[in-house]
Amino acid sequence: xxxxxxxxxxxxxxxxxxxxxxxDTIGETLARHxxxxxxxxxxxxxxxxxxxxxxxxxxxxxxLGLHVLKKGGKRLMSAGRSLDRLERxxxxxxxxxxxxxxxxxxxxxxxEITVAGIVYDRSPGDKSYEIxxxxx
Numbered sequence: 001x002x003x004x005x006x007x008x009x010x011x012x013x014x015x016x017x018x019x020x021x022x023x024d025t026i027g028e029t030l031a032r033h034x035x036x037x038x039x040x041x042x043x044x045x046x047x048x049x050x051x052x053x054x055x056x057x058x059x060x061x062x063x064l065g066l067h068v069l070k071k072g073g074k075r076l077m078s079a080g081r082s083l084d085r086l087e088r089x090x091x092x093x094x095x096x097x098x099x100x101x102x103x104x105x106x107x108x109x110x111x112e113i114t115v116a117g118i119v120y121d122r123s124p125g126d127k128s129y130e131i132x133x134x135x136x
Contacts (some may be wrong), residue, residue, distance in 0.1 A: 001027045001028045001031040001032075002027065002124070003027070003124075003128065003129055003132060004026070004027035004030055004031055005024065005026060005027025005028070006027070006094075006132075007027075007094055007095055008026050008027065008094055008095045008096075008098075009087065009089060009094045009095065009096050010023055010024055011023060011096075012026060012094070012095050012096050012097065012098070013096075013097050013098075014026050014030075014095070014097070014098040014099075014100070015098070015099045015100065016030070016098075016100045017080075017100050017101065017102050036070075037069060037070060037071075038067050038068060038069055038070060039068045039069070039070050039073070040067065040068040041065065041066070041067040041068070042065065042066050042067070043063055043064070043065040043066075043078075044063065044064050044065075045061045045062070045063045045082060046061065046062050046063070046064070047061060047062045048060070048061045049061070055087060055088040055089070056085070056086070056087050056088075057085070057086045057087075057093075058083075058084070058085055058086075059082075059083075059084040059085075059086065060081060060082070060083055060084075061081065061082045061084070062079070062080070062081055062082075063078075063079065063080055063081070063082055063100075064077070064078070064079045065077065065078040065079070074107050074108075075107070075108040076105065076106070076107055076108065077104075077105070077106045077108055078102055078104065078105045078106075079102070079103055079104045080100065080101050080102035080103040080104065081100075081101045081103065082098060082099070082100055082101075083098070083099040083101065084097065084098045084099070085097040085098075
């Protein structure tokens with residue numbers, strides 16, 4: 001939750017396909033949504049289009065997500081766009097506004113996903129905390 005929150009300015013707003021999160025609760029709310037609803041999740045962002053103007057930037061990116069839901073172990077695939085406004089404040093770039101726009105959500109049929117091992121553990125001991133921590 002702390003790592004997710006560190007990507008947003010304290011007064012940021014995220015419109016996550018109709019659910020609006022703001023301020024310091026963004027990381028907690030997004031993490032709780034993932035942890036409570038999914039056993040596993042993987043989301044890839046691609047095809048970034050960025051417009052930079054001084055200390056502000058606009059970004060459009062496409063995403064593709066694969067998830068294993070806790071309810072029934074069903075697999076879900078999602079795809080859409082992320083429309084973001086980022087700002088550099090005190091030398092640090094973070095999200096000021098994010099709008100997630102799903103274009104497709106589908107329950108997948110067929111075999112269960114095979115997991116090769118634990119890739120990350122979502123805790124402060126995970127290597128991503130060391131690599132992604134900015135401003136500390």
